[in-house]
Amino acid sequence: LTTTAEAPVGRSARLGVDVSASLNLVGSLVKYLGPSALVPTAFALTHSEPTWPFLAAGALVSGFGLALERVTRGAEEVGIREGYLVVTVTWLVAAAYGALPYILANDPQLGRPVDALFEGMSGFTTTGASAATDVAALPVSIQVWRQLTIWLGGIGVVALGLAVLPRLRVGGRQLLESELAGPEVEALSGRIRDTVRRFALLYLGLTAAGFLALALPGWAGAHRVMNTYQAFAHTLSTLGTGSFSTERGSIGAFGPLTQWTIVVFMIVAGTNFLVLYRALVQRRPREAAREEELRLYFAILVVAAAAVVAIVWSRGVEHGEAAVRAGVFEVTSVVTTTGYFTVDYGHWPLFALMTLALLFFVGGCAGSTAGSIKIVRHLLIARLLGREVVRTVHPELVRPVRLNGVVVDQQALLAVISFVLIYVAVFLLGTGVLALEAAFRGPHMDVLDLVFASGSTLGNAGVGLGPAGTTGSFAAFGDPSTVAMTVLMWAGRLEILPVVVLLRRSYWRL
Amino acid sequence: VKVFVIGAGLVGATVVEALHVDHHLTVVDLHPERLKPLSQRYDVATVQASAASRRELINAGLAEAGLVIACTSRDEANLVAGTFARTVAPQATTIVRTSGAEYQELWREGHLDADFVVSSELETARAVSAAIGMPSARHTDTFADGQVQIVELDVSGAARTDVVNKPLRQVPVPRDSRVAGIIRDRRAILPQGDAVLEPGDRVVVIASPAAAKEWCELVCPRRGDVRDVIVFGAHELGVAIARALVDQTIGVRIVEPDSARCGLVAEKLPRARVFNTTGLDPEFLRREGIARVQAAIFAMRDDARNLFAATLARVHGVPYTIALAHDPVSADVYERGGIDVTIDPRRVTAEEIVRFAHDPRTQQVSMLEGDRFVVLDITTRPESEYVGLSLREMPIRGALIGAIVRNGSAIFPRSDDVLRAGDRVIVFTESSRASVVEQVL
Numbered sequence: 038l039t040t041t042a043e044a045p046v047g048r049s050a051r052l053g054v055d056v057s058a059s060l061n062l063v064g065s066l067v068k069y070l071g072p073s074a075l076v077p078t079a080f081a082l083t084h085s086e087p088t089w090p091f092l093a094a095g096a097l098v099s100g101f102g103l104a105l106e107r108v109t110r111g112a113e114e115v116g117i118r119e120g121y122l123v124v125t126v127t128w129l130v131a132a133a134y135g136a137l138p139y140i141l142a143n144d145p146q147l148g149r150p151v152d153a154l155f156e157g158m159s160g161f162t163t164t165g166a167s168a169a170t171d172v173a174a175l176p177v178s179i180q181v182w183r184q185l186t187i188w189l190g191g192i193g194v195v196a197l198g199l200a201v202l203p204r205l206r207v208g209g210r211q212l213l214e215s216e217l218a219g220p221e222v223e224a225l226s227g228r229i230r231d232t233v234r235r236f237a238l239l240y241l242g243l244t245a246a247g248f249l250a251l252a253l254p255g256w257a258g259a260h261r262v263m264n265t266y267q268a269f270a271h272t273l274s275t276l277g278t279g280s281f282s283t284e285r286g287s288i289g290a291f292g293p294l295t296q297w298t299i300v301v302f303m304i305v306a307g308t309n310f311l312v313l314y315r316a317l318v319q320r321r322p323r324e325a326a327r328e329e330e331l332r333l334y335f336a337i338l339v340v341a342a343a344a345v346v347a348i349v350w351s352r353g354v355e356h357g358e359a360a361v362r363a364g365v366f367e368v369t370s371v372v373t374t375t376g377y378f379t380v381d382y383g384h385w386p387l388f389a390l391m392t393l394a395l396l397f398f399v400g401g402c403a404g405s406t407a408g409s410i411k412i413v414r415h416l417l418i419a420r421l422l423g424r425e426v427v428r429t430v431h432p433e434l435v436r437p438v439r440l441n442g443v444v445v446d447q448q449a450l451l452a453v454i455s456f457v458l459i460y461v462a463v464f465l466l467g468t469g470v471l472a473l474e475a476a477f478r479g480p481h482m483d484v485l486d487l488v489f490a491s492g493s494t495l496g497n498a499g500v501g502l503g504p505a506g507t508t509g510s511f512a513a514f515g516d517p518s519t520v521a522m523t524v525l526m527w528a529g530r531l532e533i534l535p536v537v538v539l540l541r542r543s544y545w546r547l
Numbered sequence: 548v549k550v551f552v553i554g555a556g557l558v559g560a561t562v563v564e565a566l567h568v569d570h571h572l573t574v575v576d577l578h579p580e581r582l583k584p585l586s587q588r589y590d591v592a593t594v595q596a597s598a599a600s601r602r603e604l605i606n607a608g609l610a611e612a613g614l615v616i617a618c619t620s621r622d623e624a625n626l627v628a629g630t631f632a633r634t635v636a637p638q639a640t641t642i643v644r645t646s647g648a649e650y651q652e653l654w655r656e657g658h659l660d661a662d663f664v665v666s667s668e669l670e671t672a673r674a675v676s677a678a679i680g681m682p683s684a685r686h687t688d689t690f691a692d693g694q695v696q697i698v699e700l701d702v703s704g705a706a707r708t709d710v711v712n713k714p715l716r717q718v719p720v721p722r723d724s725r726v727a728g729i730i731r732d733r734r735a736i737l738p739q740g741d742a743v744l745e746p747g748d749r750v751v752v753i754a755s756p757a758a759a760k761e762w763c764e765l766v767c768p769r770r771g772d773v774r775d776v777i778v779f780g781a782h783e784l785g786v787a788i789a790r791a792l793v794d795q796t797i798g799v800r801i802v803e804p805d806s807a808r809c810g811l812v813a814e815k816l817p818r819a820r821v822f823n824t825t826g827l828d829p830e831f832l833r834r835e836g837i838a839r840v841q842a843a844i845f846a847m848r849d850d851a852r853n854l855f856a857a858t859l860a861r862v863h864g865v866p867y868t869i870a871l872a873h874d875p876v877s878a879d880v881y882e883r884g885g886i887d888v889t890i891d892p893r894r895v896t897a898e899e900i901v902r903f904a905h906d907p908r909t910q911q912v913s914m915l916e917g918d919r920f921v922v923l924d925i926t927t928r929p930e931s932e933y934v935g936l937s938l939r940e941m942p943i944r945g946a947l948i949g950a951i952v953r954n955g956s957a958i959f960p961r962s963d964d965v966l967r968a969g970d971r972v973i974v975f976t977e978s979s980r981a982s983v984v985e986q987v988l
Binding site: 431433434435436437439442444 | 806809810812813814817820821822823824831834835
């Protein structure tokens with residue numbers, strides 16, 4: 038008896054991670070997810086659709102959170118190691134929560150657990166890749182739930198990017214230059230809660246603004262604009278930079294005014310929330326405009342859009358304002374990793390598609406709801422490479438890499454480089470898995486289709502090509518690929534390292 | 548005036564040397580071995596006391612002081628001593644020496660209660676930029692808001708033939724300039740019209756900045772404007788020098804062997820290029836095209852290393868070398884070793900401090916040849932016997948008026964110009980005669 042009682046103590050004593058405290062924190066976070074199920078429940082009531090899948094899902098996740106909190110022993114402070122576990126597990130639980138209503142409602146399109154988890158992960162990672170083949174046919178409450186998962190994911194992403202990951206030394210604190218990030222080693226609570234509260238308010242404000250901007254033309258009686266419900270649904274996904282839509286043709290179902298409005302809000306959602314906070318709340322727009330990442334962000338948008346518009350127009354695929362609008366929209370959609378579309382870009386010239394494929398690896402600003410590598414990392418790597426080129430001629434030259442005039446330390450640069458390399462490696466691995474499955478079954482996929490699928494799930498963009506393109510769906514992939522892409526979304530959203538680090542034996546060891 | 552000098556290090560000693568004749572001096576230091584040589588050489592009172600102890604300073608007689616100079620090597624001790632002086636001797640003028648520019652900034656903003664704060668780094672940087680501005684001058688300084696420049700030049704063998712070996716009155720000297728002194732065999736000649744410049748002499752010229760440049764061309768024709776320099780050593784002084792030069796939009800390269808220090812400097816001075824190397828590697832000097840710089844400045848902490856690096860740089864074709872001397876003996880060694888300009892950070896600091904110890908009418912002091920000669924900027928008294936006399940009529944007292952500042956603008960007088968009451972005069976003289984000159988003017 039004594040031996041059995043002592044054995045687990047002995048084992049846990051050799052564990053370097055306080056699993057109990059981590060799970061306790063996960064529990065205390067996910068228990069707040071439950072009430073969100075009331076939103077689709079309200080829609081279900083008004084549209085006389087079943088409410089119980091949402092109520093049950095909400096109850097389950099909150100109950101799970103509370104139970105987890107109860108059975109585990111919390112700690113006053115958790116460290117960096119625990120932090121990795123907390124974020125990975127939290128996102129997994131959130132995705133499962135997102136999947137529950139689809140499974141419980143036994144939805145004909147999303148009811149299979151693999152698809153449901155894909156959809157849930159796609160929502161909470163703000164990817165927007167959908168396994169549904171006909172979104173317009175989904176029940177309204179399910180549609181609302183899909184949109185809501187993106188919006189919830191968005192708020193989590195901002196919190197993750199601005200408050201949690203910097204402290205986990207992912208992305209490097211200096212990249213965000215966050216006045217809100219505290220000392221390196223600090224409890225993952227307290228100030229984080231404060232930060233999240235502040236950005237949540239900003240996020241709410243932007244959501245309200247987006248809703249009004251999209252809904253007002255409809256109220257004013259304009260044509261080919263969103264009605265109140267559509268405005269609500271699309272605001273949720275736009276702010277989260279996800280691309281779930283209630284329409285088959287995505288934003289293409291609406292007129293130019295709505296499309297341009299969406300472009301504006303995609304750009305806003307892809308901006309560093311710290312910069313937005315400074316410009317909008319603290320009213321220091323000039324300071325925000327000096328931000329180098331923001332400038333590069335706009336430069337990339339303009340140059341890439343010009344290139345795509347030029348090729349699309351000159352090859353006669355689109356003409357005039359339509360060409361400009363389609364090009365700008367699609368480039369913005371990919372750079373901000375939103376993933377909406379207005380036209381069937383699948384028929385665009387290869388150059389335009391290659392440009393879009395490259396833009397998957399750009400991503401929005403750090404600290405936004407956008408995914409992928411992010412502008413600031415490209416900026417730093419470009420500067421680092423520039424310096425190394427100079428150093429081939431002047432080997433003794435010491436020239437620190439600066440961001441907004443502040444020197445970025447070598448450690449942070451190394452982190453950026455390793456992130457990008459791991460990112461590319463994971464992307465290739467993901468593409469390989471998809472290619473392997475495509476070799477055995479399923480519809481024909483060409484290389485670019487696979488690149489789009491792998492790159493846009495890892496980058497949380499959710500833009501598909503070929504069978505998963507504008508007229509198709511990610512349901513075209515088989516189960517192994519769907520699982521692989523679910524993992525890609527998960528890893529991509531957490532900036533990979535927290536997921537990879539859990540695979541290391543040294544992480545678990547004392 | 549009773550002068551209270553706190554700190555008998557190199558700066559303190561230089562201050563004592565400059566002031567001991569005319570003033571009643573009390574020198575305070577913590578270490579008796581520093582006080583002893585001073586008391587043996589000069590007629591000064593020495594007291595062993597701590598700069599940071601109010602009681603000890605009072606016992607040493609701080610209360611009677613009219614001028615308190617806190618010039619120990621420790622900034623904080625100087626600041627504390629300055630603060631004590633304020634309370635103990637409210638009538639006294641206080642001068643605080645600091646190393647960096649930070650305290651001086653604080654003082655300018657009004658946060659430090661001292662009459663003057665002198666920063667060694669800033670003074671050194673100023674001296675270096677002055678030398679850079681006049682690349683062939685051995686020493687240079689500006690007076691009257693930059694309107695008047697004094698330059699000490701080596702008369703080289705390459706000097707224009709219409710300048711050397713001819714009586715001065717036949718020499719086509721640049722307008723707005725006066726030859727204030729000729730230094731031959733370490734003795735000064737106050738030149739009359741029949742004086743002759745010989746190669747190997749040093750000539751002290753008081754002139755407008757443009758005329759000073761012309762003089763450089765006349766007696767030692769060589770370099771043009773300085774656009775690119777290289778600074779060896781990135782410690783505090785090197786950084787202060789580099790910063791001053793960068794601010795003048797001169798291209799600066801910094802060489803420093805310590806990599807951590809390099810990173811720090813590269814961060815602080817984004818417009819300078821920093822190289823992490825000793826600078827003693829011929830391969831590096833060749834690769835970076837060191838021969839193409841117009842000047843190299845040696846600001847490392849070790850004088851011997853400075854000399855070695857400077858010599859190596861000269862071997863690689865650097866035309867003009869400036870080196871900091873931390874040891875008083877280095878100046879002579881440098882000169883023999885072929886370094887063009889030697890700047891002693893402690894001496895330039897002392898010079899700046901001594902300026903305040905002169906007659907209040909003396910606006911500025913500049914020392915030449917160590918401190919054997921001085922150039923003073925004095926406002927004349929109305930009752931001075933010299934007022935109303937033309938330069939030709941003035942009794943000769945071992946001093947020469949190089950320029951007159953009247954109503955804010957500089958005049959370079961001829962022998963028939965008349966001195967008026969309230970004129971500021973720029974006078975060259977021997978240091979020992981400085982107080983006499985101050986008295987008669």
